[in-house]
Amino acid sequence: xxxxxxxxxxxxxxxxxxxxxxxxxxxxxIIHHPGxxxxxxxxxxxxxxxxxxxxxxDLETIEIPxxxxxxxxxxxxxxxxxxxxxxxxxxxxxxxxxxxxxxxGFCDEKLWIYEAIDPIEAKEHLPQDEDEDLHSFWLPxxxxxxxxxxxxxxxxxxxxxxxxxxxxxxx
Amino acid sequence: xxxxxxxxxxxxxxxxxxxxxxxxxxxxxIIHHPGxxxxxxxxxxxxxxxxxxxxxxDLETIEIPxxxxxxxxxxxxxxxxxxxxxxxxxxxxxxxxxxxxxxxGFCDEKLWIYEAIDPIEAKEHLPQDEDEDLHSFWLPxxxxxxxxxxxxxxxxxxxxxxxxxxxxxxx
Numbered sequence: 001x002x003x004x005x006x007x008x009x010x011x012x013x014x015x016x017x018x019x020x021x022x023x024x025x026x027x028x029x030i031i032h033h034p035g036x037x038x039x040x041x042x043x044x045x046x047x048x049x050x051x052x053x054x055x056x057x058d059l060e061t062i063e064i065p066x067x068x069x070x071x072x073x074x075x076x077x078x079x080x081x082x083x084x085x086x087x088x089x090x091x092x093x094x095x096x097x098x099x100x101x102x103x104x105g106f107c108d109e110k111l112w113i114y115e116a117i118d119p120i121e122a123k124e125h126l127p128q129d130e131d132e133d134l135h136s137f138w139l140p141x142x143x144x145x146x147x148x149x150x151x152x153x154x155x156x157x158x159x160x161x162x163x164x165x166x167x168x169x170x171x
Numbered sequence: 172x173x174x175x176x177x178x179x180x181x182x183x184x185x186x187x188x189x190x191x192x193x194x195x196x197x198x199x200x201i202i203h204h205p206g207x208x209x210x211x212x213x214x215x216x217x218x219x220x221x222x223x224x225x226x227x228x229d230l231e232t233i234e235i236p237x238x239x240x241x242x243x244x245x246x247x248x249x250x251x252x253x254x255x256x257x258x259x260x261x262x263x264x265x266x267x268x269x270x271x272x273x274x275x276g277f278c279d280e281k282l283w284i285y286e287a288i289d290p291i292e293a294k295e296h297l298p299q300d301e302d303e304d305l306h307s308f309w310l311p312x313x314x315x316x317x318x319x320x321x322x323x324x325x326x327x328x329x330x331x332x333x334x335x336x337x338x339x340x341x342x
Binding site: 010014017019036063068100106107148154 | 201204207226
């Protein structure tokens, strides 16, 4: 497999690769991304969410707390840190409920979704990244599910976390 | 907003944008993508899926039938075509069940998930794209749900379609 780096940035790297399909060689543009972590954090049937403006889509989104991995970083540790940075909440442990690829047609970004076990307000609140402007809030799970169905929540990882929580409660 | 094109490829365009957050200017690398369509196609509680090798993640995946939009193309028409090309099935109409952003932190790719209404084998089977090598098969929905929970199905749009179908059946 031949791989040629086209662009290396702070978040992802763009490469061009040769691939062989049915004995013919094609080129594919591929984004290498270190992956990330999202956190399903619930207390009393309410889910913790964050609002932020996403530059790529020029919209304010509602998402679960989440963050990018550093290469080689443990997803669980990343999840603990991001939960505190983005919301001021902490937990003693987390349980992996899902890992998946956001868009495997051209990108290797993998996301891990953890459920925070017994979340509480953190004694020490880590500062937000200075290039982020987030606002966290709690929403009853059924309202969050309604926002998935009526397209107010349009972020893939957040939809997966909410549908997972709803399906789990109905089992 | 300043936007500078870094790379233009057949699938997506990479740009660098200035963004202002809390009165400071930062740069963001952003992928512009035309978006795509996925199809939830079910007959008798079985779901139609496709296997293929995804070069970006170097793995064989199980996904719902799906394809990339051309800029300006109607998602519903794209869905009808891709369903036929990838599986040989057709339907008279489709119902939008979800649209979402795959990874809004750095990419504007939006996916539309349609449910095929009364799918049947197509009289005329459109050829697959020559740079694709796909194999379609049917799986009981509950087995597909198990494959989500045990991480055999790891594609975001496919997880969303399956969780949606499971949640809808339990309502």
